[in-house]
Amino acid sequence: MPDPGVKYIPRAEYEALVGQEIGLSDWITVTQERINQFAACTGDHQYIHTDPERSRHGPFGKTIAHGFLTLSMIAEMMQKLPRIEGVKVNVNYGLDKVRFISPVPVDSRLRGRFTLSRVAExxxxxxxxxxxxxxxxxxxxxPALVTDWRARRYL
Known part of the structure; x- marks a missing residue:
C-alpha cells in the first residue's frame, strides 16, 4: 500500500534524477529522552550522552547525541523521499565513507539532505x-555527518 505524502516515480524518471538533490527532510529535535532511549538500546551510557550535570563540565558543555543515533535517524529522515514505482520492499545494503563531522548537542534540530548518486539494476x-x-x-x-547510503529495492 503506498505511503500517503510520498511521490512514486516510474523507474526511468527516477534514474534521470541521478546527480540531483531529491529530498530535504523536516527538522527533527534530538531530545535527551531520545538520547537516553538510544543508550538503553545500545548499552552505550557514556556520560557525554546521558549525564547532563557531568556533561556541563565536559568537552561539549552539555550532553551530545551518539554518532550512531544520528546515523540511525537517516531512516526517519528519508521517509518522504520520492520512491520508485513497483518496489515491493526496500532494504539497507550498506554505508560508505561515514564521517561524523560535528557533535550534536542535546535539543539540536537535525535534517537530512539527500542527493541521488546512482541507480543500477x-x-x-x-x-x-x-x-x-x-x-x-x-x-x-x-554537518553532523556525511555518508553514502546504499539500499536495495526489490521489484
Missing amino acids: VKPAVIETVFAVQVEIEGNEK
Whole structure:
C-alpha cells in the first residue's frame, strides 16, 4: 500500500534524477529522552550522552547525541523521499565513507539532505540506489555527518 505524502516515480524518471538533490527532510529535535532511549538500546551510557550535570563540565558543555543515533535517524529522515514505482520492499545494503563531522548537542534540530548518486539494476528485479547523505544541524555551518547510503529495492 503506498505511503500517503510520498511521490512514486516510474523507474526511468527516477534514474534521470541521478546527480540531483531529491529530498530535504523536516527538522527533527534530538531530545535527551531520545538520547537516553538510544543508550538503553545500545548499552552505550557514556556520560557525554546521558549525564547532563557531568556533561556541563565536559568537552561539549552539555550532553551530545551518539554518532550512531544520528546515523540511525537517516531512516526517519528519508521517509518522504520520492520512491520508485513497483518496489515491493526496500532494504539497507550498506554505508560508505561515514564521517561524523560535528557533535550534536542535546535539543539540536537535525535534517537530512539527500542527493541521488546512482541507480543500477544489480540482478533481475533488484535495483541498488546510492544516496549522498548530509545530516545538517540547524544553525551550524558544518554537518553532523556525511555518508553514502546504499539500499536495495526489490521489484
